[in-house]
Amino acid sequence: MKRLLAFHVISRHTLRLHPPWHRLGRTTCLLLYAEHWICIEGNIASGKTTCLEYFSKTSNLEVLTEPVSKWRNIQGHNPLALMYQDPVRWGLTLQTYVQLTMLDRHLSTMSAPVRMMERSIYSAKYIFVENLYRSGKMPEVDFAVLSEWFDWITSNIDIPVDLIVYLQTTPQTCYERLTQRCREEEKVIPLEYLETIHQLYEDWLINQMSFKVPAPVLVIPANHDLQKMLHQYEEHRGKILMGSK
Ligand SMILES: Nc1ncnc2c1ncn2[C@@H]1O[C@H](COP(=O)(O)OP(=O)(O)O)[C@@H](O)[C@H]1O
Numbered sequence: 105m106k107r108l109l110a111f112h113v114i115s116r117h118t119l120r121l122h123p124p125w126h127r128l129g130r131t132t133c134l135l136l137y138a139e140h141w142i143c144i145e146g147n148i149a150s151g152k153t154t155c156l157e158y159f160s161k162t163s164n165l166e167v168l169t170e171p172v173s174k175w176r177n178i179q180g181h182n183p184l185a186l187m188y189q190d191p192v193r194w195g196l197t198l199q200t201y202v203q204l205t206m207l208d209r210h211l212s213t214m215s216a217p218v219r220m221m222e223r224s225i226y227s228a229k230y231i232f233v234e235n236l237y238r239s240g241k242m243p244e245v246d247f248a249v250l251s252e253w254f255d256w257i258t259s260n261i262d263i264p265v266d267l268i269v270y271l272q273t274t275p276q277t278c279y280e281r282l283t284q285r286c287r288e289e290e291k292v293i294p295l296e297y298l299e300t301i302h303q304l305y306e307d308w309l310i311n312q313m314s315f316k317v318p319a320p321v322l323v324i325p326a327n328h329d330l331q332k333m334l335h336q337y338e339e340h341r342g343k344i345l346m347g348s349k
């Protein structure tokens with residue numbers, strides 16, 4: 105069920121952003137202004153940012169990209185690069201910062217009724233922290249600290265998600281796109297790393313046998329070329345943006 109925004113959150117400014125609504129009474133506006141939160145999930149370089157870019161042209165929709173630039177530069181430090189260089193030493197540092205910045209994204213003030221966000225605090229924990237821990241690259245004490253933080257956050261703060269769109273790719277496709285994107289920190293990523301991340305995603309969102317899935321999942325096959333992907337986004341537009349069939 106969609107949540108309705110609390111009265112104080114709807115400022116006059118917000119109403120002005122949606123011109124047809126200013127003719128309606130204030131109460132009606134409140135009833136109509138239901139939030140819809142979409143998280144775009146998928147392996148590294150599966151095409152999430154490209155998907156968000158495409159939908160960013162939609163009116164009444166706010167797009168929130170992953171705060172990767174922050175992970176690459178916090179007060180002159182690059183925890184993303186450090187983590188890839190020495191995951192045992194820097195995994196906790198990166199994932200603590202990822203958790204904070206993702207929470208900040210989830211809680212930021214909405215400027216449109218539909219919000220599309222790249223990944224989530226859930227995938228940070230269920231995919232990336234889990235991977236570091238299971239592969240023996242995160243000490244048990246670090247994992248325990250991160251887990252307690254995550255459990256506290258998710259039990260004390262409402263983190264609304266209405267739909268997860270899973271861009272399902274093969275690890276090989278991601279490897280090719282990642283190589284082509286050529287992000288400096290990611291040059292050390294082998295295909296096996298993407299295979300592990302892929303399996304964690306599949307277990308979470310497809311097999312639904314690892315962790316709680318916070319919302320219904322729409323799976324979009326994402327190995328296709330860009331043109332076919334954009335065509336699929338159009339086909340699924342209603343389902344994605346309004347949750348309609
Ligand atoms: N459907 C596609 N076919 C080929 N290349 C793609 C496709 N979608 C995205 N790319 C390219 O692959 C790379 C990774 O895409 P990106 O959207 O940044 O992935 P993510 O945000 O999931 O990491 C980028 O260089 C992008 O231009």
Ligand SMILES: O=c1ccn([C@H]2C[C@H](O)[C@@H](COP(=O)(O)O)O2)c(=O)[nH]1
Pocket residue numbers: 146147148149150152170172184198199202227228229232233290
């Ligand atoms: O919790 C997280 C989330 C992401 N990362 C890494 C994985 C990639 O190298 C970058 C950004 O991911 P994209 O899929 O390209 O958006 O951040 C991580 O280590 N931990």
